Amino acid sequence: MTDVSGFVDQIADKSDDYSQWYTDVILKTKLADYSPVRGCMVIRPYGYALWENMQAGLDARFKATGHVNAYFPLFIPESLMKKEAEHVAGFAPELPWITEAGGEKLEERLAIRPTSEAIILSMYSKWVQSWRDLPLLINQWANVVRWEKRTYLFLRTREFLWQEGHTVHRTEQEAMEEVLRMLDVYREFAETELAMPVIRGRKSDAEKFAGAAATFTVEAMMGDGKALQAGTSHFFAQRFAEAFNISFLDMDGERRFAWTTSWGASTRLIGGIIMMHGDDSGLMMPPRVAPFQVVIVPIFRNDDERSRVYEAVQAITRDLTGAVRIHTDWSDNKPGWKYNEWEMRGAPLRLEVGPRDVDQGQAVAVRRDSRAKESIPIAGLGQRLPEILDEVHRSMLDRARAFRDAHTWTVSSVDEIAEQMEKERGFFWAPWCGSPMCEGAVKAKTGATLRCIPFEGGDDKGLCLVCKATADQTAIFGRSY
Numbered sequence: 362m363t364d365v366s367g368f369v370d371q372i373a374d375k376s377d378d379y380s381q382w383y384t385d386v387i388l389k390t391k392l393a394d395y396s397p398v399r400g401c402m403v404i405r406p407y408g409y410a411l412w413e414n415m416q417a418g419l420d421a422r423f424k425a426t427g428h429v430n431a432y433f434p435l436f437i438p439e440s441l442m443k444k445e446a447e448h449v450a451g452f453a454p455e456l457p458w459i460t461e462a463g464g465e466k467l468e469e470r471l472a473i474r475p476t477s478e479a480i481i482l483s484m485y486s487k488w489v490q491s492w493r494d495l496p497l498l499i500n501q502w503a504n505v506v507r508w509e510k511r512t513y514l515f516l517r518t519r520e521f522l523w524q525e526g527h528t529v530h531r532t533e534q535e536a537m538e539e540v541l542r543m544l545d546v547y548r549e550f551a552e553t554e555l556a557m558p559v560i561r562g563r564k565s566d567a568e569k570f571a572g573a574a575a576t577f578t579v580e581a582m583m584g585d586g587k588a589l590q591a592g593t594s595h596f597f598a599q600r601f602a603e604a605f606n607i608s609f610l611d612m613d614g615e616r617r618f619a620w621t622t623s624w625g626a627s628t629r630l631i632g633g634i635i636m637m638h639g640d641d642s643g644l645m646m647p648p649r650v651a652p653f654q655v656v657i658v659p660i661f662r663n664d665d666e667r668s669r670v671y672e673a674v675q676a677i678t679r680d681l682t683g684a685v686r687i688h689t690d691w692s693d694n695k696p697g698w699k700y701n702e703w704e705m706r707g708a709p710l711r712l713e714v715g716p717r718d719v720d721q722g723q724a725v726a727v728r729r730d731s732r733a734k735e736s737i738p739i740a741g742l743g744q745r746l747p748e749i750l751d752e753v754h755r756s757m758l759d760r761a762r763a764f765r766d767a768h769t770w771t772v773s774s775v776d777e778i779a780e781q782m783e784k785e786r787g788f789f790w791a792p793w794c795g796s797p798m799c800e801g802a803v804k805a806k807t808g809a810t811l812r813c814i815p816f817e818g819g820d821d822k823g824l825c826l827v828c829k830a831t832a833d834q835t836a837i838f839g840r841s842y
């Protein structure tokens with residue numbers, strides 16, 4: 362190896378200073394950068410390519426489940442924003458307002474959308490007239506703004522990118538089916554594309570979306586044992602339909618209010634990928650969304666070797682186009698430097714091609730996750746590389762599951778959570794009576810919030826971890842981002 366001393370020292374030690382490690386990884390791998398606007402970040406091309414792949418994966422799933430995309434205005438008139446009382450109360454502290462434009466004071470203030478229920482549902486009240494107009498299944502890809510006091514790259518920035526699905530249904534049952542279907546789309550997407558295991562569950566009343574009758578979530582565990590809400594799906598019952606007057610003539614000739622839902626996932630997921638899979642060397646991109654799945658590092662000492670290697674790399678790239686996303690690093694840096702660079706940037710596979718490899722008709726593939734090396738005949742790369750990428754995906758998913766399992770504890774009292782938290786963070790499964798008082802007591806004592814009431818794996822008999830009353834459900838508690 363060539364001299365690479367000092368290279369990986371650019372990233373803080375993950376176990377020493379997790380938060381510094383996280384920031385270093387984002388900045389050094391050029392995923393994102395701070396911007397001149399306080400609390401807002403720039404998503405750089407490497408980060409945006411990752412987002413585009415994630416978007417494509419989600420968008421295909423939304424369309425496969427019958428949804429179409431549309432686009433609504435960034436601004437929401439104050440009168441619309443105020444129509445659903447709980448909704449506006451929940452978002453009011455984070456709303457930026459436009460009071461002046463075009464050199465004039467506006468007659469009505471405009472909020473910059475923190476989420477689009479108000480503007481979208483006001484349009485739906487026009488579009489939905491008969492049961493024949495239902496269901497209405499629309500998704501929007503957009504930016505939203507929430508004026509956060511403390512910001513954190515990807516996880517909490519004042520402006521972020523997301524998608525928000527907003528649907529209208531004839532019956533309660535159809536709406537609830539939609540809510541759970543989309544929650545499962547998020548679960549399946551996270552596991553299949555991001556190698557990110559998640560737990561599906563329902564939020565407590567204290568943690569649900571402002572204005573929702575029920576909020577469902579997929580929760581992931583990060584590398585420091587904290588939870589990240591990876592996607593949410595909301596059941597609004599008829600609350601928003603009443604507030605925005607979305608009613609329709611039903612099959613029996615009666616006019617009824619509709620049932621609505623919304624569901625969303627955002628660029629926070631990128632923060633989740635970094636925190637779930639990254640290590641002391643830097644990022645580890647899940648192969649299926651990685652901007653570059655295979656990075657070719659050409660190795661040569663002189664012009665003659667360079668031209669032979671160049672020819673081989675051209676042929677490989679031609680063969681593999683369409684099968685895998687490839688980038689060849691022809692920069693002037695030494696091969697050892699490039700190895701470290703692409704390890705840090707998390708390319709799932711590196712392919713080394715040198716003059717000796719070319720003579721032998723082979724190339725050497727090195728996995729980012731295990732660093733395992735494998736010599737592969739050049740003619741067989743088109744078949745073997747996608748196989749290895751699948752193996753990398755599976756092993757990343759398995760590793761993340763094993764980490765979560767090792768940091769999950771079943772407890773019966775809030776003291777047990779506090780004690781364990783002194784040592785290590787994680788998920789705590791405990792019987793909970795359902796009272797917000799007990800939920801608040803856990804938070805006050807441990808800093809852990811109620812992440813969800815899981816669909817699977819919970820016990821329906823026990824004594825509440827705080828008040829010791831009979832509890833017919835299990836809740837998962839944890840610190841969160």
Ligand SMILES: [Zn+2]
Nearest residue numbers: 794799825828
């Ligand atoms: Zn209790």
